[in-house]
Amino acid sequence: MIDLMPLDSPPNLISEYVQGRRIMPTDTPFPGYWNNRRTPYLVEIMDDLSPYSPIQISVTMKSRKLGVTAAAENVCAYWMDASPTRVEYVTATADLAEDWATKRLEPVIDSLGFRHKMIASINNPKSRRTGDKIFSKQFIGGSLNIISAGSMLARRSGDIRVLLVDEIDGVPMLTTTGEGNWLEILLGHQVSWGARKKAMLFSSPATLESSNINRMYELGDCRKFLVPCPYCGSEQELVDDQENHGLKADFEAGVFKRAYYLCERCHDAIFNHQKTQMLAGGHWEPTKQSTDPVIRSRQISALYSPVGMLAWDEYYRKRLAAEGDPESTRSFQTLWRGVPYLETGGRPQLRNVIELRGEYSERTIPDGVLYLTAGIDVQRGKEKDDAFGARLEMEVVGHGIGHRTWSILYRRFDGEVESPLAGAWDLLTQFAADGGLSFKRRDGSSISVEIIFIDSGDGFVTDTVYAFCAGWHGAYPIKGFGKILDKSKAEKYGDRAAGTGVPYRPKQLENGQVIYEVGTNYYKTALYNRLNIRRRIPGPQDPGFCDFPFDRPDPYFAGLISEEKRSDGSFHKVVSRNEPLDCRVYALCAGDVYLAGIRAQMQAAAKQQGASPAQLSQITTLTAIQWLESTRSRK
Numbered sequence: 001m002i003d004l005m006p007l008d009s010p011p012n013l014i015s016e017y018v019q020g021r022r023i024m025p026t027d028t029p030f031p032g033y034w035n036n037r038r039t040p041y042l043v044e045i046m047d048d049l050s051p052y053s054p055i056q057i058s059v060t061m062k063s064r065k066l067g068v069t070a071a072a073e074n075v076c077a078y079w080m081d082a083s084p085t086r087v088e089y090v091t092a093t094a095d096l097a098e099d100w101a102t103k104r105l106e107p108v109i110d111s112l113g114f115r116h117k118m119i120a121s122i123n124n125p126k127s128r129r130t131g132d133k134i135f136s137k138q139f140i141g142g143s144l145n146i147i148s149a150g151s152m153l154a155r156r157s158g159d160i161r162v163l164l165v166d167e168i169d170g171v172p173m174l175t176t177t178g179e180g181n182w183l184e185i186l187l188g189h190q191v192s193w194g195a196r197k198k199a200m201l202f203s204s205p206a207t208l209e210s211s212n213i214n215r216m217y218e219l220g221d222c223r224k225f226l227v228p229c230p231y232c233g234s235e236q237e238l239v240d241d242q243e244n245h246g247l248k249a250d251f252e253a254g255v256f257k258r259a260y261y262l263c264e265r266c267h268d269a270i271f272n273h274q275k276t277q278m279l280a281g282g283h284w285e286p287t288k289q290s291t292d293p294v295i296r297s298r299q300i301s302a303l304y305s306p307v308g309m310l311a312w313d314e315y316y317r318k319r320l321a322a323e324g325d326p327e328s329t330r331s332f333q334t335l336w337r338g339v340p341y342l343e344t345g346g347r348p349q350l351r352n353v354i355e356l357r358g359e360y361s362e363r364t365i366p367d368g369v370l371y372l373t374a375g376i377d378v379q380r381g382k383e384k385d386d387a388f389g390a391r392l393e394m395e396v397v398g399h400g401i402g403h404r405t406w407s408i409l410y411r412r413f414d415g416e417v418e419s420p421l422a423g424a425w426d427l428l429t430q431f432a433a434d435g436g437l438s439f440k441r442r443d444g445s446s447i448s449v450e451i452i453f454i455d456s457g458d459g460f461v462t463d464t465v466y467a468f469c470a471g472w473h474g475a476y477p478i479k480g481f482g483k484i485l486d487k488s489k490a491e492k493y494g495d496r497a498a499g500t501g502v503p504y505r506p507k508q509l510e511n512g513q514v515i516y517e518v519g520t521n522y523y524k525t526a527l528y529n530r531l532n533i534r535r536r537i538p539g540p541q542d543p544g545f546c547d548f549p550f551d552r553p554d555p556y557f558a559g560l561i562s563e564e565k566r567s568d569g570s571f572h573k574v575v576s577r578n579e580p581l582d583c584r585v586y587a588l589c590a591g592d593v594y595l596a597g598i599r600a601q602m603q604a605a606a607k608q609q610g611a612s613p614a615q616l617s618q619i620t621t622l623t624a625i626q627w628l629e630s631t632r633s634r635k
Contacts, residue, residue, distance in 0.1 A: 060200075085142040161196060225300055232263060234263060255615065272313065323622050350558060360406075366398065396410075408439065454469060456478060478586055502519065
């Protein structure tokens with residue numbers, strides 16, 4: 001039952017002002033009267049912006065699907081209607097400003113019934129000028145300006161008592177005209193209001209280095225919304241998958257079935273429909289002392305999205321879809337976890353990478369390895385500083401669940417590379433014939449390299465590589481590109497698709513042979529991110545961890561991080577020998593191709609058994625590797 005609030009006595013708290021009064025449109029997730037009990041985490045956020053609260057700056061670093069923008073609309077309406085003053089609403093772009101002004105604010109004004117308070121900007125009754133415009137509202141006792149962060153008005157506007165800033169990280173931190181941080185400029189417009197000023201800052205974060213919202217969040221008390229377990233009552237923050245608690249999932253025959261949450265204390269399974277009960281008992285808890293008592297900050301993920309908006313099943317599917325793709329991982333981290341993405345970039349520290357050597361020896365297959373791939377780099381040996389001469393360099397990589405990898409073997413084959421039947425190619429063929437690409441597990445079972453990707457070179461040995469691969473099952477020529485444009489998106493979006501790409505793309509030659517185009521920047525970025533993951537003692541190791549044999553020599557590691565990542569995403573050589581990096585990139589891509597093949601086989605089998613398109617779409621690359629893991633455990 002919603003308690004209806006009389007219109008003639010606006011309360012001191014914003015949450016009470018909107019309760020049972022604001023009517024949400026039919027095109028929103030919860031049409032009808034506003035009910036604070038649906039999203040309890042918004043109550044404190046709104047009330048911090050009330051006139052008698054000591055909080056002056058409220059910061060919310062958030063995900064999508066939480067209703068924070070709707071809460072900002074409530075704050076804006078309160079200061080227009082119940083306690084009129086000068087208000088400014090700022091968002092990232094002019095288009096977003098227009099969309100908010102027309103689609104969000106107008107229904108709020110009408111549902112709360114204060115349209116009649118809009119006044120003309122001049123006193124002449126014959127003038128057609130009005131105080132009710134799209135981007136500016138003049139009302140009895142105050143005004144509202146709606147602007148974009150990049151506009152000149154955002155840097156030049158006068159005194160503002162109430163400042164609402166949405167999508168803070170949708171704008172570069174620094175202005176292009178040299179004034180400095182644009183958010184600091186906006187906050188500076190409130191100085192004359194002293195302790196009476198109010199600022200509501202909210203946004204999904206960007207990268208850690210460039211995030212304005214994260215910077216402001218760290219200035220506050222970094223609150224988390226704790227909710228009670230419906231079984232044991234233990235208060236906890238809702239988090240993604242952890243070792244013994246967090247969001248988990250059931251799979252059936254490799255297909256995602258449902259998501260659930262394991263309590264941190266009692267480890268009982270909690271389901272999405274129980275979230276309403278948990279949210280009702282929740283409260284914000286500070287995790288540190290604020291740098292200033294008038295600043296209060298919070299972080300919240302989409303796991304808190306109320307029942308009926310974003311279910312845990314949907315959240316988990318989004319996580320599955322992001323697995324293994326650096327760009328998708330970044331988006332999932334910022335948009336759904338609501339935390340900034342750590343762009344490792346640059347170049348990992350050599351000392352830290354060398355410390356990734358483990359306790360197994362070369363050619364040993366650790367227990368976590370599910371399948372093997374290999375990458376081969378072709379060198380003609382004609383560079384002046386080339387001390388090795390013509391050769392092939394090869395790395396065999398073991399792949400496990402959670403994108404874990406193990407370097408199994410690194411080998412060089414010296415000899416000419418122009419003929420597919422002689423020199424280094426003959427040595428490679430003999431090595432494979434002698435069992436060099438087959439290995440024994442500790443339990444005595446055999447495991448062999450599934451796919452080999454071989455660089456087709458700079459054009460001088462391309463035909464040689466093509467000929468060699470044509471006679472070897474599982475070997476494919478590859479051609480590296482810094483970035484491979486997604487053709488389907490290019491056709492749809494034109495120039496706007498310049499930032500879109502795919503990690504690899506198969507291409508069939510006229511003779512039917514398949515080669516693979518490899519987005520090298522994609523895999524180098526993924527590798528560098530993973531090389532920054534430190535070893536846990538004791539284990540288990542984190543997803544993405546890269547392991548190496550204890551007898552791997554130091555020069556290999558220098559070659560593995562031989563290139564520097566630039567700010568534009570490109571890589572440039574800083575160490576002369578980069579063959580280990582290239583070999584690893586090819587082996588990683590081969591691993592993705594192998595999993596894609598397993599996934600296609602599983603989908604074909606499921607289709608024969610009558611699976612629906614929706615069920616087929618749930619068979620992901622993660623499903624494929626989980627199937628490999630279950631197959632391995634049965635042997």
